[in-house]
Amino acid sequence: MNYKVPLKDIRFVAKEVLDMPTHYSKFTRGKNAEPDLVDAIFDEAAKFCENELVPLNKVGDEEGCHFDDGVVTTPKGFKEAYQDFVNNGWPALCGPAEYGGQAMPESIGLTMMEMMISSNHSWSMYPGLSLGAIKTIHTHANDNIKERFMRPMVAGNWTGTMCLTEPHCGSDLGLMKSYAEVDDSSAEEGAYKISGSKIFISSGEHDLAENILHIVLARLPDAPKGIGGISLFLVPKFLVNEDGSLGERNGVSCGSIEEKMGIHGNSTCVMNFDEAKGYLISPPHKGMRAMFTFINESRLGVAMHGQAHSSVSFQKALAYAKDREQFRATERKNPDRPADPIICHADVRRMLLTQKAFAEGGRMLNMFCGKQVDISLSPDFTDEERHHAEALLAILTPIAKGFLSETSLEATNLGIQILGGHGFIKEWGMEQEVRDARISQLYEGTTGIQGLDLLGRKILKTRGAAIKPLMELFDEFVGDNRWNSHARRFKKYFKKWKSLTRSVGFKVMRGDMDELNAAAVEYLMFAGYVTLGYFWSRAAIVAEEALEKGDGDADFYQSKIEMSNFYYDRLMPRADAMIESIGNGAESLMAMDEDRFVFLDV
C-alpha cells in the first residue's frame, strides 16, 4: 500500500490534545489560521503529498542523484514536483508577509513537513533546509541583505543549505578551518571572500531552483581559536545584483556527492569555497550562536524525520499484517480458512503497537513543540510567555530529536520484521524506510551530542533551572488529574525522572565529567520514554472525556486509551533499565585502557 496522510490523527492532536484553535486565537499570525482554512490547507497538503511526492519515493531511492563535473541532477520527477510545489505557493506558507509569505503560524508548516517527510524524505529536504535558511537570514541579517535575498527564498525560487561540517570536524566544530578574508574588490558592506571545504552538505547542489544560498560557518582573520572564533556568512551560488537579478557564478562549487545508505534522492555534497563572495550575517565570532537558529529548527525537523518513518513503516506493516495469513489465532478469525491474518498474533501486535506508540506519541510531542515555536516567535505573547516557550523548546528539542530518531530505528526495523523475508527485499519498500531513517540519528548532532546538550549544556549547567518549566508542566498535569489512572502511571515515572536528575547531577557536580558523558544517551532515552508517557496519558484522558461526552468516533478514542495501557505495560519498563544502568556509573566504561579493547596480533 501507499502511505496516506493520517489526517484524522493529526486533527485529533491539534484540536483535542493541544487545543490549537484556542492557541491560534491569541496572536496575529494565529488569527490567519481560521479552523476551516487549516482544515483546507491540510486537505490540500495531503493531496499534494500523496499524489506528487509518494510516487517519487521509490524512484528517488533507485535512481539517486547524478553528479557530472559539478552539476547535480535530481531523480526523474523531483524537479517537476518541486515546480508544482512552488507554483502552488506552498514554500511561502509560513513565510513573513513583508517578503511575500502567507504568514501562517509555524506549527502549520511543521505539520505539513511531517506529511512531506513521510511521503518522500529525500525530496522534503530540499524545501526543508530552505526554511531554516530563511529563518536564519530573517533573524540575523541586516535589512539590506534581507531585501535582496529573502523574497525569492520565501517564494521557493531559491533554496538554502547549512554548511558546518569539514572533513576533520563534525561534532567538534571548534576545530573548523574555513576562513573569510575582507573582500577589498567589493564596495559592498560586509562582503568577504570565503575559502574552505565543507562536507555532508545536504541539498548543497541540485537542479530544482535557480539559485542556492549557503549559510556558512567560517573564521574571520582575527578570530580567536575554538568555537568562539566562528562567524556566520551567507554565500550565494550565483551572485545577486542590487536589483535582485542573478549575476555571475560565485566561487562555490560541488566537488562530489556521497554514495550513502539511504536518502539517495537527496544530494549530499562536498562543497568547495574558493574565495567565494559572502556576507557576514552574525556579529564577528558569534556565528555559532546565530547558527543555532538554523540548527534548532533543523533538529525539530529531524525529530519529524524519525517520527515520520515510524509512522509510514507502521501503516505499511499494518496493511500487510491484516492481509497475510499464517498460523491459527487463539480465537479463530477465519475458521474456514487454513490460517488467520498475522495481526491476530500477540507478538505481531506487540511489534505493530510499538511502531504506533512511537509514531503517534512522537506526533504529539512534535506538534507540542510546534505550538511552542509559535509562541516563542510571536511578539503578541508576553516576554514571560515567550521565554517559557523557549525554555520548553530548549529541553524538548534534544529529547525529540534524539528519542524519535532512535526509536525510528526500532520502529522501521520492526516494519521489516513484521513482513518477514518480504521486508528484506526492496519490492515492499520496508527496507527503504530503515535506510532513510538511519541518517536521523546522525545529522544535526548525533544522539550522543543531543544527550550532552540535554543533560550537560541545558540541565546541569543551569543546575536544573532549565528543566523546571517542563517539570512544572508535568506537575500541573498530575495535579489536575489526581485520580486518573493514566496520570497516576505517568506520575510514577515523573518522580523517577526527578530523582534520576538529582542523582546524576550530584555525581557530575562532584566534578566527574565522565559521569555526564556516561549517562547522557541513556538519560536522554529515559527522558524520551517518560515524555512520551506524558503525551500518551494526556491523549488517554482526552479520549476518556470525549467518550464520556459521547461525541465523535468511540472506536478512535478507545484506541487511544488502549495505546496508553500498552505503552505503560510494555514499553515504559525500559526506562527502569536505564535508571539501573546509569546508576552503575562511568567506572566500567572508563576502566579499560584503550590498548586493551582488542588484541589482533597473535
Next chain:
Amino acid sequence: MNYKVPLKDIRFVAKEVLDMPTHYSKFTRGKNAEPDLVDAIFDEAAKFCENELVPLNKVGDEEGCHFDDGVVTTPKGFKEAYQDFVNNGWPALCGPAEYGGQAMPESIGLTMMEMMISSNHSWSMYPGLSLGAIKTIHTHANDNIKERFMRPMVAGNWTGTMCLTEPHCGSDLGLMKSYAEVDDSSAEEGAYKISGSKIFISSGEHDLAENILHIVLARLPDAPKGIGGISLFLVPKFLVNEDGSLGERNGVSCGSIEEKMGIHGNSTCVMNFDEAKGYLISPPHKGMRAMFTFINESRLGVAMHGQAHSSVSFQKALAYAKDREQFRATERKNPDRPADPIICHADVRRMLLTQKAFAEGGRMLNMFCGKQVDISLSPDFTDEERHHAEALLAILTPIAKGFLSETSLEATNLGIQILGGHGFIKEWGMEQEVRDARISQLYEGTTGIQGLDLLGRKILKTRGAAIKPLMELFDEFVGDNRWNSHARRFKKYFKKWKSLTRSVGFKVMRGDMDELNAAAVEYLMFAGYVTLGYFWSRAAIVAEEALEKGDGDADFYQSKIEMSNFYYDRLMPRADAMIESIGNGAESLMAMDEDRFVFLDV
C-alpha cells in the same frame, strides 16, 4: 581498516574457556584435531579469509548478482575465490572420511565459518548451505543416494540449498503446496516428479559449482493436510548418472533473483520445479523432522552471522575511534593537539564495549554450541552424554540465533553511530554491515519464531524438562564459584530466569496461549542476556585464574574481567525491563480490535 581474524580471542575461548584440547582427546574425530594442527588450520583459514574473501566483500555488495534468463552470475572474483577454496580442500574439512572428508570435528568447521562470514557474509553462504545439505543427506538418505551424491558435495564441486518457503507460506510451512508425484518413467527406487514454486532460496542458482543439490519440502500424493504431510526430497540441478557423471538438466530453474537490502553477493532465488526428478530422503510425511537436521545447522550458522557482523563492526569502529580526534578528554591524551581521540569519551566507549560484549560473548556462546555439536554427533560418547549435548543445543540454538541476530542489529548500528556521518556513507563499509546483518533476524525463522520455539515448543511443552540441562550447567557453575563476584552477579540473574520461567509457565498452563506469544520474544532476549552473562562470568573467572598464575598476556586477561564488569553494569539491567514487561502480560496487546489500529479515512 580491513577485518582481521581475531585469532587470539578465538584461541582463548577454545583453549582456556572451553578446554577444547581435552574435549578433542575424548572421541575419534577429535583425535584428528591435534593442538598444533588446529593452530595451523586456523592460521591458514585466517589467511584465506583475509586475502581472498575480505577484498571481495565490498565488490559483492556493489556489483551484486546478475540474472539473465535463468542464469545467475556471481560478482567478479567470487568464482575464483570459490575455486581456490575447493582446490585447497577447505570444503572437506569436516566431511565424513568415507566420502573424502577430512573428518575434523564440526566445532573446527564452525569456527572457520565465523571467519568466513566475518570476511564476506554473501560469499560464505554458498559453501555454508552445502554443509547443511551434506549433513541432511548423510543423516537421512539411503546408501545408494549417498554413494551417488555425497562425494562431490564434500569436495565442494557441487553445492546445496534448502527449499522451504513458498509465496504464501514462510513461517507457517503447514500451508505448503509443492507436491511430488511418483515418477513412473523412472526405474529408480524412490524417484518422484516434484512441482511447485519456492521463494527466497539462498544460493539457489549460481556459477560457482558444476551442480546444485536442492533439499526440497513437498507433499506426497496421499499426504495429510498441514505440517504432518510434508516429505523431504533431494532434487539435483543436473541429473546424476549411476556412475556419478552429470546427465541432463533437471526440471528445476531459477525464475528470478531478488533485489535486497543487503547480502547482494548472494543470489536469493525464485526456484521453479516443473516435474523435476527428485529422490525421497525422509520417511513419507515426516519431512519436517528430517529438514530440522538442516534447519538446526543453519540456525547455528545464522547465530554466527549475527556474532560475526558485531565483531567486524566493532573492529572497524574501534580503529576509527582511536584515530578520529574530536573534543578534549577528561584526561587529555594529546595535550599538544586541539582534540583527543574519541575513544577517550565515555559515550563512545559505551558503544564500543557494547559491540565487544556481543561479539566476544557471542563467540563464547557459539563455540560452546560447536562443542555440543561434536558430542551429539560422535558415537564415542555415551547415549547419556549425547542426549545431554542435544538437549543443551535444543535450548541454546534458538537463543543464539535470536539473541545474536537481534544484538547484531544494535552492534552494527552502533558501528555507524561511532563514525557519525562517515558511518552513513558507503565508503567506510559500516552501513554494509548493518544491511548484511539485517537478514539474520529473519531467515531460518524470525526472532518471533525462535521465541516460540524456545518458550513454547521446548520449555513449556516439556513442562520445563527441556531447560533442565542448561539450568544444571548454571547451577554447577554457581556452586563451583560460590565466592567469586562474577559468579555471584550471574547467580542473581540465573535465579530471575528460573522465576520468570515459572511465572510465564503458570499463565500459559492455565490455557492462555496469547500469553505465550506475548512473552516469547522478550523471554528469548532475556534468556540471551543471562546466557551471555554466564559466559562473561566464566571468561572473567578464567582470566582471574590466569592472572593469579602469572602466565600469558596480563592485559588480555584484564580486559576480560573489565568486560564482565561492563556487561553486568551497563547491559544486564535490560533483562530486568523484560521481566517487568513480560509480567504485564498479553492483555494490552490483545485489547485493541484490529480495526482500531489506524484510522485513515477522515
